[in-house]
Amino acid sequence: MSDTPSYDPQAVEAAAQRRWDERHVNEPDLGRPRRPFYNLMMFPYPSAEGLHVGNMFAFTGADIYGRFKRLQGFDVFEPMGFDAFGIHSENFALSVGTNPAKLIPQNIDAFRRQLKRFGGMFDWRHELSTTDPRYYKWTQWIFLQLLKAGLAFRKKAAVNWCPKDKSVIANEQVINGYCERHPDTKVEQRFLEQWFFAITRYTERLLGNLERLDWSSSTLTLQRNWIGKSEGAELIFETPGGERIGVFTTRPDTVFGATYLVLAPEHPLVETLTTQEQRAAVREYQRAAQSQDIVSRRVGDRTKTGVFTGAYARNPATGEAIPIWTADYVLMEYGTGAIMAVPAHDRRDFEFATAFGLPIRQVVRVEGETLPSVSEDGVLVNSAAFDGVPCREAQGQIVAWLAERGLASSRVQYRLHDWCISRQRYWGPPIPIIYCDRCGPVGVPEQDLPVELPLIEDFRPDDSGVSPLARHKEWYYAACPQCGAQGRRETDVSDTFLDSSWYFLRYPSTEFDDRPFDQARTRTWLPVTTYIGGNEHAVLHLMYSRFITMALKDLGHLAFEEPYVKFRAHGMIVKDGAKMSKSRGNVVVPDEYLQKWGADTFRMYLMFLGPFQEGGDFRDTGIIGIRRFLDKVWACAHEAAGAGTRQLPPPVQRKLHQTIKKVSADTESLDYNTAIAAMMEYINLVREAGPVATTRGATEPLLILLAPYAPHLCEALWERLGHKDSIFASARWPAFDERLTTAEEVEIAVQVNGKLRGRITVPRGSTEAQVVARALAEEGVRKFVDGNAVKKTVYVQDRLVNLVV
């Protein structure tokens, strides 16, 4: 058609976005929505490099879902914000020598521009940044609520310490045990008083609730593994001096094979038990363990080291005296910090016993296994009265037997640790605490919040070993809120995961400065209806925000305890099979694609790459296919605008209803790639059918189905078809008629002995007898039946018949 203007994405997209802004299309009535739908996606960290395709992939997938819900008649709230505190910003700022407070606004501006360009349905009235004092005032408020409730406490914990920097460094700055900035300087560990949140008091709730959450199963599995519940027993080994050493074990059935004990070097009893002769060696070992950085201390598969303490304890099962060692393969933070070593049935103990010549006693026999044999599918041997008992049964029996003498009890152990929120850094919200010599640590009164992070030039850590914030006396010294004496502010800032643990609560209430979240708003919009994000945050962010929500509920601030009713994990977009990263130099920037192809084509291309929930490898060889499709839609709509209304030919009508059905189901389940394929099939059929099918009745439903995917194009074509209001404000998701999705006749596969031998077309709903008769009439089928008697027939209604001869 010569009067059809050509499709110019840049012009179409600019016009559509202008329209949405002017008419406030993306801004639901937060006060009185009819059908509220909170569509959340993970807010980005605004890096200096700008939005990359990984972000766009995630946001597009989430935005499609939000627009889909919008067209289904929901009042969709789709907010966006910036997670701008943290070590990444700070490190970047250090490298360019500019305060992050000056850099971040520029980054945010660039991000906002890109986010607008790709066409997200964001309600920008509710944008937030975690670095805004109006936001982190409430992050600090949350800290104070937990402090009041006894859920925030101080504890000594190890950090990485660089002796050159005279400063704490993060785990990711430790490279093979050396400082990232001083490759010749070994990192040590130091013990500092730090703030923790008592997330472990919520372990069972965090675990149990997972049963009831509508989350991607991969995410649930990651959370369960992270919590790491393991059931076992605590056994007591007594020393001649009367000390009781508790050990946690999941294999109490192997206690007869425990030939020595190992205490972590940090275990308090090491000091008490070590004999005079061993003292020097043990001290030396403890010192060595401590001088390691915490990263390499935890890296597995190291050669076993350890020292004998000179002391002995009695094996509660055998009564034998067994030696007590200390070794760093036992971790103080798990279980009791002590283990019973069963070298015959534990790989690590076996390795250690072999290295130090300790006895190895087999107490479990498993068919066909050599030592160390760790299987539980065996029976006990060398275990006195328990010989011959299967492992699993023996576990309970032995615990019960030892419990009679008070030497055992059942115990559940978790891997989850309390959450250390202290960061010895500059770029974060100051922890609102004032230390007073008389009163100890005192929370800053709520009316004094926020404790603003001062804009300082010398935010770089220096050799003084004092936090940059402590060098600013006017900030550092503050009156004790309790007694008025001069106190000192906490100079640590809080973890960025605390910032992001509650941002979804803030979005609907950003305009209120006198409360973190408005009660009415929160009741209306929360919990979040659907959260779509990456599994890279499956444990930390998602676990912490669940915990904070539970704590706030218990403290009376919220009426619900699970923040995200439905969570879906999207896949990761990679480049040539590898994660995109700056160091690999394989980061794909979306800007040039948006420039060349437009947002709609690029959005759809990303979704067509593969299943959204699996991700895929980015390559740009197929974009043209999406563009061709959109060109067809463009032409079709323009032709339809000038065409009259007429009945669709039956095959086109059938395809239309099939397409509505498939796109509705696939969009709901985030199977965007197949939804797009279905729309392509449909437009191909319409184009093939020609002018009789290129009508308003064929085109309008397609525009609505396509609108979540290519919102700008559909907005423009909707207008072209004469509609005054935005498609998102006025269109309703089309319904399909199940009866119209099926044809009168169906093709049936005919198999002989399971091999496909022909196809026949029969009326829908034909009986088995009719179909078999028709099948046997086929020459190609008869050839294979060849006079043999049909022993059996298998008939699948309207699909297939199999003749067994």
Place this chain on the structure above:
RNA sequence: GCCCGGGUGGCGAAAUCGGUAGACGCAUGGGACUUAAAAUCCCUUGGGGAGCGAUCCCCGUGCAGGUUCGAAUCCUGCCCCGGGCACCA
């Protein structure tokens, strides 16, 4: 090492309460239109074989077995790739 995913044409992928493998798209090759090119449109394409031809036969979903009338799909044992955890007792 343990826990999750996943291996299907030249490529991205469809199809899994077992039922016509390869939808849709890219890229091929051929053709139409054009002075020509671009764009567009039509046809072709898993491998092998038979036939002038409409067609027909054999093989084929990482490998080896198994269950079944029938397996990409279920079971057993392997191999490879990606992700997570990692001395967690």
